[in-house]
Amino acid sequence: MQTVTTGAQRNPGIDLLRGLSIILVVIHHLALRIPLMHTGLAVVFPALLLKALTWDGAKGVKIFFVISGFLITDHTMRRWGSLGGINIFAFSGRRACRILPCLLVLLGVLAALNLLGAPDFLFHHEGQTLPGAIFAALFMHLNLYETRTNYLPPNWDVLWSLSVEELFYLAFPILCLLSGRAPKLIGSRLLVCIFALLALSLPFAEWQLRDASEIWQDEAYGPGISAIAMGVCTALLAHQIPPAMFARLTPWLG
Structure with missing residues (x-):
């Protein structure tokens, strides 16, 4: 390695x-x-x-997703030399250390304000409970929770994007590790094909949501995962093409 x-x-x-x-x-x-x-x-x-x-706030979130995919892939390749050489436990541990401390503090503050009855931190829709919201935020399905019960207060609602991002990064190291176990040429090409197909699926993912609820149109997994995959593909491309050529190529691709 x-x-x-x-x-x-x-x-x-x-x-x-x-x-x-x-x-x-x-x-x-x-x-x-x-x-x-x-x-x-x-x-x-x-x-x-x-x-x-x-x-255009939704477009801003998609830009965040693309940046996230690019940085995670770039850091992974710099740290382990290739995606196939990833250490799944180290990767997952670093993600947990980066996200969980702040997330747990935030959820603690939100829960305390909810229990104290602060008006802007109370749930007003049927089926919404404090344990349910905390569980959804911690286990990557707050977007599904909102789709089922309606919007949570804004201070909770912003966590939907974390549910999309962390679901992707649950599968990301597993795919990378499996590609590393396959013959080198086959594994790397298959991995590139998977992420390229995910990236190219963005128009289809958004078209498929045309009749969905307003919440699911904004917070569905598909478009967000496609945007993250765009960042992954860009990082893979950047590592294959000389920097000077990449700098000339990207404006045309853009």
Whole structure:
């Protein structure tokens, strides 16, 4: 097993994408409560732009998913030399250490405020309970929980994207490990084909949701997993093509 020990440097392009996606998500949540069309911005900016900013939060989340897939794949290849050389226990342990401490603190705060009766932290829909919401957040199906019971308070609702992301990363190391057990050429090609098909399935995944509920259209696993797979494919491509050529190629691919 080859281990790469060189530290990864920050990528300014990824930081820029992160910043743009954060702005889109923040504006989206702000506009849901303070409609932009009813503010002084309507005098300065065209209505088409304000409407786009109001409803482009979902695109911001998809950008986060793509970035996540790219970074996880890039770090995995730098650490273990290839996806097939992944240490599944080390990978899963690092993910748990990165996410669980903050998640547990957040859930503790949300649960305390709920029990104290804070108005914006109470559940108002039939079938929603505090144990049910905590269980759904911890076991990667809060999006399904909301689809079944309606939206949770906003401070809980934002955790739906974590359910999509962590489900992908439950399967990711298993697929990588299985590809490493196969003959080298076959395993690597099969892995690339799987992630490429997942990435290309995004239009189909969204089309399939056209008659689904509003919540499931926004929070379904399919589009999110496809977006993460796009990031995986981009990282694989970046490791196969010389940096100078990749820099010239990506604007055309974009």
